[in-house]
Amino acid sequence: MQYAIVTGASRGLGESIARQLIEKNVNIIGVSRNENETLKTHAEQRNVEYTHIPCDLSNPEDLESGLDQMKEMAFHDDTHYVYLINNAGVIEPIDTVGNLEASAVQQHIQVNLTAPILMVNRLIQEANDRDIRMSVINITSGAAERAVHGWSTYCSTKAAINRFTETLALEQKGKGHIILAFSPGVMDTDMQGEIRSSNEEQFAEVEKFKELKRSGALRSPDQVAAVLLDLINQPKEIENGKVYKLYDLVD
Numbered sequence: 001m002q003y004a005i006v007t008g009a010s011r012g013l014g015e016s017i018a019r020q021l022i023e024k025n026v027n028i029i030g031v032s033r034n035e036n037e038t039l040k041t042h043a044e045q046r047n048v049e050y051t052h053i054p055c056d057l058s059n060p061e062d063l064e065s066g067l068d069q070m071k072e073m074a075f076h077d078d079t080h081y082v083y084l085i086n087n088a089g090v091i092e093p094i095d096t097v098g099n100l101e102a103s104a105v106q107q108h109i110q111v112n113l114t115a116p117i118l119m120v121n122r123l124i125q126e127a128n129d130r131d132i133r134m135s136v137i138n139i140t141s142g143a144a145e146r147a148v149h150g151w152s153t154y155c156s157t158k159a160a161i162n163r164f165t166e167t168l169a170l171e172q173k174g175k176g177h178i179i180l181a182f183s184p185g186v187m188d189t190d191m192q193g194e195i196r197s198s199n200e201e202q203f204a205e206v207e208k209f210k211e212l213k214r215s216g217a218l219r220s221p222d223q224v225a226a227v228l229l230d231l232i233n234q235p236k237e238i239e240n241g242k243v244y245k246l247y248d249l250v251d
């Protein structure tokens with residue numbers, strides 16, 4: 001059996017990835033605070049397992065108990081492959097340094113960086129102990145590679161996840177896992193709505209992002225998920241530890 005643990009499967013890119021994996025008969029373990037009933041129905045219609053683990057990834061106790069459940073559900077004697085898609089992410093706080101709220105920064109780092117690291121830490125050990133191969137996909141952003149006014153926390157966590165991916169790949173060399181980061185480009189999701197709702201003092205590029213929406217330049221998460229699934233369907237072509245960018249994979 002194949003399992004995919006998809007964080008943030010309740011909406012946006014995570015929902016699209018989970019739906020398209022269901023269509024490939026991969027059993028889904030969705031991890032988020034809210035459940036997505038449409039995915040559940042989609043899986044039932046195809047006789048694929050779909051389980052939602054309610055988990056606030058910013059809460060360390062929730063993460064630990066969620067991880068116990070993920071391990072038990074995805075790693076057993078009938079498992080032959082596990083995908084871990086670290087997709088859940090937050091953009092807030094959007095503001096300049098000096099105006100950041102401590103609790104918002106801490107929650108952000110917990111969701112975007114600590115949770116993915118601790119999830120891989122626990123699950124890759126389980127995979128290696130049981131001799132099960134994994135694909136670890138960390139969803140990153142172009143903001144990892146350029147400074148964006150007002151996004152200091154987001155730029156920092158996405159840059160860190162890129163380096164974490166590279167280090168993980170170095171350590172796991174020869175174990176047969178696929179390990180990559182994927183930068184999805186701008187997508188029409190709730191996160192973009194949050195970006196557009198900030199003001200110019202908080203985020204100097206807000207007008208540019210409003211124009212991306214107006215001009216139809218935001219891709220749908222379904223289009224982006226399809227590109228990611230095409231990529232991981234060709235494991236021999238993949239360079240472990242690399243950041244794959246949507247813009248390099250589409251015309």
Ligand SMILES: NC(=O)c1ccc[n+]([C@@H]2O[C@H](COP(=O)([O-])OP(=O)(O)OC[C@H]3O[C@@H](n4cnc5c(N)ncnc54)[C@H](OP(=O)(O)O)[C@@H]3O)[C@@H](O)[C@H]2O)c1
Pocket residue numbers: 007008009010011012013014031032033034035055056057058086087088089090111139140141142183184185186187188189190191192221
């Ligand atoms: N949208 C873009 O233009 C864009 C561009 C570059 C990179 N990205 C990256 O792509 C990924 C997906 O983004 P998206 O646009 O699909 O975002 P989104 O529509 O805002 O969805 C975010 C997802 O993360 C989950 N999440 C947020 N906080 C959580 C928490 N504390 N605990 C558990 N789950 C949490 C949400 O689930 P619940 O609310 O149900 O918990 C939701 O499913 C993110 O890593 C983002 O940084 C997005």
